[in-house]
Amino acid sequence: MADYDIVIIGGSPAGRYAAAIAAQQNATVALVEREQGAIQNSKFKLQNSKFSDSRTGGFLNPPLPTPDSLSYIGQLARQWEKMGNFGLRSSHENAIDDCQSIQWERVMQWAQNVQSNLAEENSPTVLAALGVDFILGQGKFVAQPNLCFVVNNRCLAARKYLIATNPRPIVPAIEGLAVTGYLTATEVFSSLTSPNPPKRWAILGGDPNGCQLAQALARLGLDVTLIVQRPHILPREDLEIAQLLQAILEAEGVRVLTNTTVTQVKGIEGKKWVQADREAMEFDEIVLCAGQQPELEQLNLEAVGVKTQRDRLRLNQKLQTTNLHIYACGDAIGGYQFAHIANYEARIALHNALQNALFSSHYRVDYRNIPWLVSTDPPLARVGFTVAQARQKYGNDVLVLQHYFKTLAIAQIRDEMTGICQLVVRRNGTILGGAIIGSQAGELINVIALAIAQKLKIDSIADLVSVYPSWGEILAQTASEYLSTPLGQKNWLQNLLAKIGCRV
Structure with missing residues (x-):
């Protein structure tokens, strides 16, 4: 029993x-x-x-x-830096540029x-x-x-x-890595609280944790190199989306090395030397972010x-x-x-x-309408198919709709204009997926996830009337790109007639 x-x-x-x-x-x-x-x-x-x-x-x-938590500290440091643009601090006041100036306790x-x-x-x-x-x-x-x-x-x-x-953590088979030592993503915070925190950081792997940590450490005035063996960071994302996030990291001082293989790590006089392809680089600390x-x-x-x-x-x-x-x-x-x-x-x-004892039917896992978030700043959120996945399954029956955050009034007001909203749809208006890089992406993607779960067509998103000014406007503006096409106009008219009870 x-x-x-x-x-x-x-x-x-x-x-x-x-x-x-x-x-x-x-x-x-x-x-x-x-x-x-x-x-x-x-x-x-x-x-x-x-x-x-x-x-x-x-x-x-x-x-x-x-x-x-460390990402949020980095966001606060970035906000302090931006306050000078709004005249909220004197120009002679330095932004946070030294990790040791932070009260880590x-x-x-x-x-x-x-x-x-x-x-x-x-x-x-x-x-x-x-x-x-x-x-x-x-x-x-x-x-x-x-x-x-x-x-x-x-x-x-x-x-x-x-x-x-x-x-x-996945530990790559790199000569000397285990002997030299490394940190995992959860150990970085504790390392920063030491009396003499590391200044130069190597992050091996471009998974979400690697991207978050690279940005946060750079915002704290540290020297950061992100080394990725694959052609681009975040290999699950479309190339265009990953490249935009990479450009954001590089603009904030992160050195990103893609298509780069680390072959050896050595400890020399208290420093950690990383041999990446033909280049040898000196660091104070190494962080593994190659997945789990x-x-x-x-x-x-x-x-x-x-x-x-x-x-x-x-x-x-x-x-x-x-x-x-x-x-x-x-x-x-x-x-x-x-x-x-x-x-x-x-x-x-x-x-x-437990269904025998407590329930009566089986459930099956379905990830198509579950969104996820990479907590960079701005964040990256996605749900459903990428463009590559959609085209692999549906071929030419795929449209990609895009709109940039710089057109939003709220983005202009808050000086947060970097971002893109991308929706992947079939020619009949079925929403297959979406990716958003931009402020409040984690909230916005939930609308797309709900639309996919409820099998709503793209014109339902285009019909959204958002508060002005708000980040939600980006969804309707992106969806409206579909209605501007002849195919979209035809489907929009058919859907409208169906809604009012006319035969189509």
Whole structure:
């Protein structure tokens, strides 16, 4: 007989979120976390008591600040710099150009409080109050005599299991890298609080964290080089979108090296030398931002029939592994590494795992109408198909609509004119996707995501009447590009007649 309806393996935020949701559905739940968990950092520990916070909800260590916190500090530094353009500070007042001029103790306290407050929602204390059996330890699956998960010599039998482990950084096979040492994205903040923070930084990899950190560090007056092996940063994005963001980074002082392979790293007299193609460069610190991969090796998955492919779990659209009793979500899957997508996967997996007891139908994962955001400044947001993906599937039946932020009144007023809105549609007006670089992109993309989810045509976006002045105007202006074409005029007339009840 099963002890639990579901056992969740892994201390990731998605795992804790899943535990809370399952408990609220009156399921019996066990959550197994490794002792170090997502909240403990082996290299940087906040030993100064002034950084401690009692509001950690039972965490083993206070959560470390994320790259998003550092990005916001960079945004504030940029705003201070721009204030001179509006006559709000004297010309002789220097903008922030020295990392050491920042009161990092106060910054760290703020950032840590933010993380603690966010983590409190699904802390061990809260989960225990919901009835979750919180178990600390490293465990593994066993198949005999029956499938169960063994941790601390205890066999946890469940109707279903959910893998929601934390990821680990992808460490490139670069000669000397492990010996010389490196930081991960979450360790950068702690390095900046040291008495003599690094001045020259090499960031290896152009994933979202790499782009965010490169911009934030440059805005703090540091020397930053972003080294990317691929032809452009953010390889999942269309070339034009990625190149615009790269131009923004370069305009702020980030040196971006694309199509560049790092072959060797050496430590010489306290400095870190990076051999990138034919150029040798000296840095104080190296940050890895080449992506993450699931951490699954300790779970004994092969013994229970869970198959992997290229170090990733083989899943169906129900997020079910090749063992039908075991599901997965979030960072354990790999691929999209955004908190809201991980939570979406957790809901899908839970619904399907518990459907015999609590639900009646299966859900299938569908990423087409889920947006995501790269928190640069301005941010990049996208949903659905890229241009390349759309043309690969629909060929010439694809139109690309674009409009620039510089035409908006609000952009002129706020001196935030850099940006573009791009919508990908079929010739019949079906919206396939959208990408936005510009102020408030993270809010604007939600409208496009809703339109895709509700199967609205592009003329519905063109009909939007936004407040003036507002960033929302960019959506209607971009969609109106479709109506200016003969095909768009024809479809617009057909849709109008259909709305008023006329046959077309």
